[in-house]
Amino acid sequence: MRRTKSRTGQAGHIGGRAEQQDHAACFASADGRCHLLVVADGMGGRTGGELAARTVIDVAEALWNESAQRPDDPPAFLESLCQRAHAAIRQHAEDCGESAGATVVALLTTPERAWWVHVGDSRLYAFRDCRPVFRTEDHTLVQQLVRSGQIDEAEAAAHPEQHKLLRGLGGYDALQTTHGQMRVDPDTGFVLCTDGFWAKVAADEMAGLLLAEVLGDACAQWVGIAVARAGAESDNATVAVLQPAGRRSGFAYRQLWPLYAAGVLALAAFLFHAMR
Structure with a gap:
């Protein structure tokens, strides 16, 4: 098994929280033709949230190995990932007497098609030619x-109940998942992230x-x-990326340098004020 290949990448930051409750993983088949990306955001007291998110990743890795890195039925594979993680998190909460839950977004791709599943508010963004086409x-x-x-999207961003979930892994209710799929071209790419990331980074910047x-x-x-943009009370932030198979590094990359420059300036300004 390979955990990463050149087309995939991930990173997380604890932010202003006492514990990192986000986890992510990128898996690739030996020939690099099939990829599985998973992002989970844990919820719960003490170590419950961290363990819940890590459980999602552990279940994903086990299923990936069981499928020999090439699931025959992608939607069923992704549903099983969610249901198994849901049951394992709930069992841990019962055994330890502490609350535990997680959101999840998972993506499975072949050179021709992509399938995904999500529960909660961790998101998947799909891009074609670096333009967002779906989330x-x-x-x-x-x-x-x-x-x-x-309300509209602008009002939603500042709504006081923005983080109130209607679904999550680990509860006592039957788990409801949402699935999707799309055709994949050489210029198709994906970004998966937790709310601590998408709340402060626009889709155009993710590109x-x-x-x-x-x-x-x-x-x-x-x-x-x-x-840095979220400030001292920032949430954990995590992102995982699958770059397009036909990724170009020339002119198109140079077109996006202002986004990176803006990000560097934002981070520098935050550090400057934090050190004053």
Whole structure:
């Protein structure tokens, strides 16, 4: 098994929290044709949230190995990932007497197609030619208000109940998941992230990650920027990226340098004020 290949990268930052409750993983088949990316955001007291998120990743890795890195039925594989993690998290909470839960977003790709599943408010963004074409809809009260037309996206960003989840792994109710799929072209890329990341990094800025020369470094830079923008009370921030198979590093990459420059300036300004 390979945990990473050149087309994938991930990074996380603890932010202003006492504990890192986000976890992510990128898996690739031996021939590099099939990829699995998973991001989980834990919830719960003491170590419950961290363990819940780590459980999601452990279940994903076990299933990936069981499938010989090439699942025959991608939607069923992703559903099993969620259901197994849900049951394991719930069992731990019962055994230890502490609350535990997690959000999850998982992506499975072949050269021709991509499938995903999500529960909660960790998101998947899909891009074609570095332009955002799709994102998952959060399972939150605020997203429900947006969908019904009671508030707009701008109001949702500052809504006091923005983080109130309607679904999550580890509860006692039957788990409800949301699936999606799309055709994959050589210019198709994906970004998966927790709310601590997408709340502070716009989709247009995420596009720069799809053309980064050193993807791990770029992911680390942008989680740092997300945390800096959020300030002292920042949430954990985590991102995982699958770059397009036909990734170009020339002109298109240079077109995106202002986004990186803006990010560097934002981080420098935060550090300057923090050290005063």
